[in-house]
Amino acid sequence: MKRATIAEIAARSGVSTGAVSYALNGRPGVSEATRKRILQVADELGWRPSVAARSLSGARASAVGLAIARSADTLGVEPFYMRFIAGLERELSEQRIALLLQVVEDHAAAIEALRLAWAERRIDGVVVTDLWAQDSRIPVLRELRIPAVLAGRPRPELRAAAVWNDDAGAVSDAVDYLVALGHRAIARVAGLSTLEHARARVAAFREAMARHGLPDPPVTDTDYTAEQGGQATRMLLSRRDRPTAILYDNDVMAVAALNVAQEMGIAVPGELSILAGDDSQLCLLVRPALTALSWDIQAFGRDAARVLLEIVGGQPPRSVEVGTPTLTVRASTGPAPVRG
Amino acid sequence: MKRATIAEIAARSGVSTGAVSYALNGRPGVSEATRKRILQVADELGWRPSVAARSLSGARASAVGLAIARSADTLGVEPFYMRFIAGLERELSEQRIALLLQVVEDHAAAIEALRLAWAERRIDGVVVTDLWAQDSRIPVLRELRIPAVLAGRPRPELRAAAVWNDDAGAVSDAVDYLVALGHRAIARVAGLSTLEHARARVAAFREAMARHGLPDPPVTDTDYTAEQGGQATRMLLSRRDRPTAILYDNDVMAVAALNVAQEMGIAVPGELSILAGDDSQLCLLVRPALTALSWDIQAFGRDAARVLLEIVGGQPPRSVEVGTPTLTVRASTGPAPVRG
DNA sequence: CTGAAAGCGCTTACAG
DNA sequence: CTGAAAGCGCTTACAG
Numbered sequence: 001m002k003r004a005t006i007a008e009i010a011a012r013s014g015v016s017t018g019a020v021s022y023a024l025n026g027r028p029g030v031s032e033a034t035r036k037r038i039l040q041v042a043d044e045l046g047w048r049p050s051v052a053a054r055s056l057s058g059a060r061a062s063a064v065g066l067a068i069a070r071s072a073d074t075l076g077v078e079p080f081y082m083r084f085i086a087g088l089e090r091e092l093s094e095q096r097i098a099l100l101l102q103v104v105e106d107h108a109a110a111i112e113a114l115r116l117a118w119a120e121r122r123i124d125g126v127v128v129t130d131l132w133a134q135d136s137r138i139p140v141l142r143e144l145r146i147p148a149v150l151a152g153r154p155r156p157e158l159r160a161a162a163v164w165n166d167d168a169g170a171v172s173d174a175v176d177y178l179v180a181l182g183h184r185a186i187a188r189v190a191g192l193s194t195l196e197h198a199r200a201r202v203a204a205f206r207e208a209m210a211r212h213g214l215p216d217p218p219v220t221d222t223d224y225t226a227e228q229g230g231q232a233t234r235m236l237l238s239r240r241d242r243p244t245a246i247l248y249d250n251d252v253m254a255v256a257a258l259n260v261a262q263e264m265g266i267a268v269p270g271e272l273s274i275l276a277g278d279d280s281q282l283c284l285l286v287r288p289a290l291t292a293l294s295w296d297i298q299a300f301g302r303d304a305a306r307v308l309l310e311i312v313g314g315q316p317p318r319s320v321e322v323g324t325p326t327l328t329v330r331a332s333t334g335p336a337p338v339r340g
Numbered sequence: 341m342k343r344a345t346i347a348e349i350a351a352r353s354g355v356s357t358g359a360v361s362y363a364l365n366g367r368p369g370v371s372e373a374t375r376k377r378i379l380q381v382a383d384e385l386g387w388r389p390s391v392a393a394r395s396l397s398g399a400r401a402s403a404v405g406l407a408i409a410r411s412a413d414t415l416g417v418e419p420f421y422m423r424f425i426a427g428l429e430r431e432l433s434e435q436r437i438a439l440l441l442q443v444v445e446d447h448a449a450a451i452e453a454l455r456l457a458w459a460e461r462r463i464d465g466v467v468v469t470d471l472w473a474q475d476s477r478i479p480v481l482r483e484l485r486i487p488a489v490l491a492g493r494p495r496p497e498l499r500a501a502a503v504w505n506d507d508a509g510a511v512s513d514a515v516d517y518l519v520a521l522g523h524r525a526i527a528r529v530a531g532l533s534t535l536e537h538a539r540a541r542v543a544a545f546r547e548a549m550a551r552h553g554l555p556d557p558p559v560t561d562t563d564y565t566a567e568q569g570g571q572a573t574r575m576l577l578s579r580r581d582r583p584t585a586i587l588y589d590n591d592v593m594a595v596a597a598l599n600v601a602q603e604m605g606i607a608v609p610g611e612l613s614i615l616a617g618d619d620s621q622l623c624l625l626v627r628p629a630l631t632a633l634s635w636d637i638q639a640f641g642r643d644a645a646r647v648l649l650e651i652v653g654g655q656p657p658r659s660v661e662v663g664t665p666t667l668t669v670r671a672s673t674g675p676a677p678v679r680g
Numbered sequence: 681c682t683g684a685a686a687g688c689g690c691t692t693a694c695a696g
Numbered sequence: 697c698t699g700a701a702a703g704c705g706c707t708t709a710c711a712g
Contacts (some may be wrong), residue, residue, distance in 0.1 A: 005688095005689055005690085006689070006690065007689075007690095015698075015699085015709065016698070016699045016700070017689090017690080017691095017699095017700095018691080018692080018698080018699065018700080018701090019697090019699075020690095020697060021690070021691055021692080022691095022692095023699095025691085028697090029698075030697070030698075031697060031698090034698090046459075048456065048459035048460050049689085049690075050396065050460060050461050050688085050690065051392075051460045051461065051462055052392045052393075052394075052395035052396040052401070052461055052689075052690085053392075053396050053688070053689035053690035053691085053704090054689080054691075055392035055690090055704090056390070056392040056396050056688090056689080056690070056691095056703090056704045056705065056706085057689080057690050057691040057692080057704050058690095058691070058692085058703090058704060061392070062460075063440075063462075066611070072422065072423050072426030072427070072638055073423065073620075073621055074621070074690050075422040075423070075426060076419030076420070076422045076423045076426075076620055076621060077419050077620060077621040077622060077625065079416030079417050080416075081422065081424065082412065082415040082416045082421065082443075083412050083413065083415070083416045085441065086412030086415060086416075086443045087412070087600045089441070089443045090440060093442065093444075093453070098439065098440050098442075098457070098462060099440065099441050099442070100438050100439065100441075101425065101429070101440075101441045102429060102431075102433065102438075103422075103425060103426045103438070113433070116388065116436070117438070119386075119388035120388050120389065120390060120391045120402075121390050121391065121392055122403075122438060138443055143341075158682055167458050192701090211462065225623065226621065227626050244632050252621075252625065255625050255626070256625060257626075259625075259626070259627045262627055263627070270602070280413075280416055280417060281413055281414070281416060281417040281566065281592075282417060284566065285417065285566050285592065285595050285596060285599075285606075286595070286599070286626065287598075287599045287602055287603070298412055300684080313700075338372060345705055345706085346705070346706065347705075347706095355682075355683085356682070356683045356684070357683095357684095357705085357707095358682080358683065358684080358685090358707080358708080359681090359682060359683075360706095361706070361707060361708080362682095362707095362708095363706080365707085367681075368681085369681065370681070370682075371681065374681090374682090388707095389706075390704085390705050390706065392705075392706085393688090393704070393705035393706035393707085394703090394705080394707075395688090395706090396687090396688045396689065396690085396705080396706070396707095397687075397705080397707040397708080398688060398706095398707065398708085400686090453704080509707055570695050578686090664711085676701050
């Protein structure tokens with residue numbers, strides 16, 4: 001089947017292609033009567049704009065990019081990304097914007113992919129996740145002046161939209177909850193210390209502990225894998241003053257912790273309370289089911305897409321804080337054990 | 341910074357834009373000397389082809405599409421997709437082809453997304469996963485004559501590439517292994533019965549059981565979620581002649597089964613052997629670690645991208661069978677219990 | 681081996 | 697409110 005073009009629509013409607021373009025794009029310059037006629041003809045012909053032609057004549061590429069820098073295997077078990085992507089998609093597809101996905105090794109590769117996609121005019125903007133405190137992608141975004149949304153706190157040095165949640169508040173709530181249960185020896189198995197949000201949560205954790213008059217707690221950095229999560233847990237539980245509760249920065253590590261505790265003969269939640277980070281389906285997949293900080297990752301993705309498309313559309317960048325994650329109590333947390 | 345164009349390269353090299361195009365695309369029509377000069381100038385200018393311009397002048401869109409029809413939450417815990425996508429990406433990015441990802445509700449939405457992307461000339465081809473025995477996407481692929489690769493067995497009615505593995509052989513091996521351990525009451529918790537590969541595996545399972553002279557075994561269809569996997573397990577384990585081993589069509593359900601067995605006080609692997617479907621990291625995340633059918637999903641994705649790009653490039657469609665999944669024995673399977 | 685030119689399907693000033 | 701025309705950055709027959 002031949003593709004319909006605006007030339008064909010113009011011929012059938014008895015107007016110029018310019019008029020067709022104006023009508024189709026809802027711009028002034030055509031009377032209501034002709035607009036209606038043109039739209040009907042376009043519809044009959046099943047016309048769809050050629051993104052290539054549009055993009056070539058200076059308009060949008062109608063696509064945005066997302067480069068994820070994680071290894072394939074850890075990506076597989078980490079439910080965050082697919083939920084986030086699904087949220088992005090919901091908003092993007094409504095506005096007929098495509099998502100260009102790239103799975104890369106590291107930031108250097110992400111930068112290269114970004115430069116290329118931008119140079120090829122494939123994308124109108126970019127979604128940036130997993131921001132580092134010192135992030136090599138930021139200067140590139142500035143240099144390219146590419147519309148961007150950060151999944152994280154706004155950066156004053158960058159004119160970009162941002163979407164984040166009050167994870168500090170959530171961590172603080174979690175500590176309050178555990179302290180109310182009588183826990184005093186609380187540890188944290190954190191994520192990558194290079195990550196901005198991982199750092200912020202650690203800071204919030206220390207602060208909350210201090211607020212309760214508790215000594216500076218143990219914190220172990222990890223790469224979010226089950227392996228390092230399990231290892232950190234084993235180390236913490238081998239201490240003489242072992243914690244009675246541990247907060248994990250994601251779900252995978254909390255699940256791994258469950259195994260370690262079992263292997264070490266430490267009852268959960270009887271002797272150890274475990275609190276997971278993201279509340280994915282993983283938390284429901286294991287026994288005891290994991291208490292977790294719940295937040296709507298899909299909505300997070302949707303908001304990210306929304307503010308990105310706003311700046312692509314010429315509006316000033318907005319920063320959106322989504323709701324504070326809430327504590328979903330399940331079976332992996334309980335009262336602190338009474339020590340002998 | 342201004343984008344470099346071939347016009348600029350032509351001017352600086354003292355040749356026509358046509359010559360530049362030939363040189364840049366490695367076609368005959370320019371002398372080696374000029375080609376070298378042109379390439380150097382292009383390099384100095386940091387030139388990148390505009391995909392829009394290329395695509396508009398009849399060349400490729402340099403992108404392929406993948407529409408996944410699954411809900412966001414189940415997508416999150418199902419490690420298959422991210423591993424598959426990572427495999428696709430590896431090959432695609434090497435050839436500078438972008439991946440257009442769409443997460444949709446059902447086949448109707450997938451078809452609509454496909455039609456749109458194709459009409460907009462956004463994609464040169466498409467990757468089709470989760471084929472149904474009767475699949476409404478197939479006639480659309482035929483109608484559109486869009487280059488496609490099926491993640492599944494070749495369809496005679498469709499001129500498309502296909503990549504599949506001998507999952508029937510793998511299921512058969514799994515049954516052999518369990519029978520050798522003394523199991524005779526073996527059940528299967530299958531996937532969606534509409535799915536071609538789920539059906540094929542069920543057929544292979546029944547056949548293998550028959551080959552061993554065992555009666556027709558119980559098979560339960562599910563939607564691959566932990567919920568239905570757990571439910572099916574509970575049902576099977578409540579039978580008077582309950583199975584001593586169960587094969588699961590994915591990992592999520594096998595993990596859920598572990599919980600059900602625990603709740604019912606049935607020891608794994610003492611009283612029940614559990615065998616998982618895909619050998620993702622999930623199998624290592626739980627205790628006992630799950631015995632599973634292992635296969636290289638990343639390589640599967642890479643091969644899919646490879647044969648798709650071949651037909652996009654004008655070569656005849658190829659069908660590739662990747663290696664038979666192999667059994668990775670861990671702690672969730674063992675000798676059949678001796679019945680009183 | 682090389683150059684000049686048309687064309688892909690749109691958008692957008694610029695005249696009327 | 698409408699039409700004619702240039703231009704986006706490439707590719708590709710078609711002449712030389």
